[in-house]
Amino acid sequence: MSTNDEAKKSLIQLLPDISVFDNPKPEGLLQRVLHIATNPGDLVLDSFAGSGTTGAVAHKMGRRWIMVELGEHCHTHIVPRLQKVIDGQDPGGVTQSTGWQGGGGFRYYELAPTLLSTDRWGNLVINPEYDAAMLAAAMCKLEGFTYAPSEVLWWQQGCSSERDFIYVTTQTLSAEQLEALSNEVGEERSLLVCCAAYRGVTATQAAERWPNLTIKKIPKMVKDRCEWGHDDYSLNVANLPMAQKPAAEGAAQDDLFGGDAP
Numbered sequence: 071m072s073t074n075d076e077a078k079k080s081l082i083q084l085l086p087d088i089s090v091f092d093n094p095k096p097e098g099l100l101q102r103v104l105h106i107a108t109n110p111g112d113l114v115l116d117s118f119a120g121s122g123t124t125g126a127v128a129h130k131m132g133r134r135w136i137m138v139e140l141g142e143h144c145h146t147h148i149v150p151r152l153q154k155v156i157d158g159q160d161p162g163g164v165t166q167s168t169g170w171q172g173g174g175g176f177r178y179y180e181l182a183p184t185l186l187s188t189d190r191w192g193n194l195v196i197n198p199e200y201d202a203a204m205l206a207a208a209m210c211k212l213e214g215f216t217y218a219p220s221e222v223l224w225w226q227q228g229c230s231s232e233r234d235f236i237y238v239t240t241q242t243l244s245a246e247q248l249e250a251l252s253n254e255v256g257e258e259r260s261l262l263v264c265c266a267a268y269r270g271v272t273a274t275q276a277a278e279r280w281p282n283l284t285i286k287k288i289p290k291m292v293k294d295r296c297e298w299g300h301d302d303y304s305l306n307v308a309n310l311p312m313a314q315k316p317a318a319e320g321a322a323q324d325d326l327f328g329g330d331a332p
């Protein structure tokens with residue numbers, strides 16, 4: 071069984087440009103643990119990924135893995151390390167004993183800041199860190215729309231089909247504004263309006279008066295999308311979106327907010 075010291079040397083060789091953790095776990099130790107506890111193809115979760123030893127060993131052992139990391143190690147250690155494992159450029163650790171030669175891939179997601187926060191009175195509000203574009207992108211994600219702001223029509227910020235669109239605003243909309251919106255949308259299209267609030271009509275009146283609009287209030291609709299009060303919050307990994315291209319090529323996600331993912 072390898073030691074912490076050997077693990078450290080091996081990691082320094084693999085990632086010479088970064089400062090290595092003081093006591094990285096030896097791959098041999100993780101190999102033993104995973105051998106006892108898992109089978110090939112199983113999912114191994116390391117929610118405190120650190121330098122990524124658990125994921126690297128799981129990968130070499132033919133297990134699937136999910137790693138979560140709060141710190142910068144994700145960019146500095148984990149992604150470059152797993153990239154080398156995949157490229158067959160990591161000769162250290164359990165590479166020999168597993169007969170690992172490279173292959174596979176991964177997807178890489180960056181979590182957005184929390185969408186809701188509480189104000190000083192304890193009310194749920196939209197996190198002030200979100201600008202208008204981030205908010206629109208997040209609401210599209212939650213409601214199953216593709217974020218695609220139109221350059222021509224200000225109220226088309228995303229779509230779910232050729233005729234169904236979403237508009238997100240932090241404003242309180244008046245009945246007059248909703249009327250104007252409904253007229254712009256017309257009979258052939260429909261629009262999900264996500265706003266802070268609306269005034270001048272009840273929900274029932276709004277539905278009758280503007281059948282092409284569905285109006286939702288933002289903090290509440292976000293809350294409705296969250297799951298509360300379950301005994302079992304098991305992650306349904308079967309429903310993860312599939313990658314469009316082999317993750318080994320670079321593995322960055324389509325950025326949720328339209329910029330380049332790191």
Ligand SMILES: C[S@@+](CC[C@H](N)C(=O)[O-])C[C@H]1O[C@@H](n2cnc3c(N)ncnc32)[C@H](O)[C@@H]1O
Binds near residue numbers: 094119122125140143
């Ligand atoms: C000692 S390392 C874990 C080593 C790792 N399990 C391995 O296989 O090499 C602990 C890591 O947990 C991370 N961490 C701490 N709190 C966290 C949190 N709430 N969510 C995600 N990562 C967290 C730290 O940044 C640190 O990198």
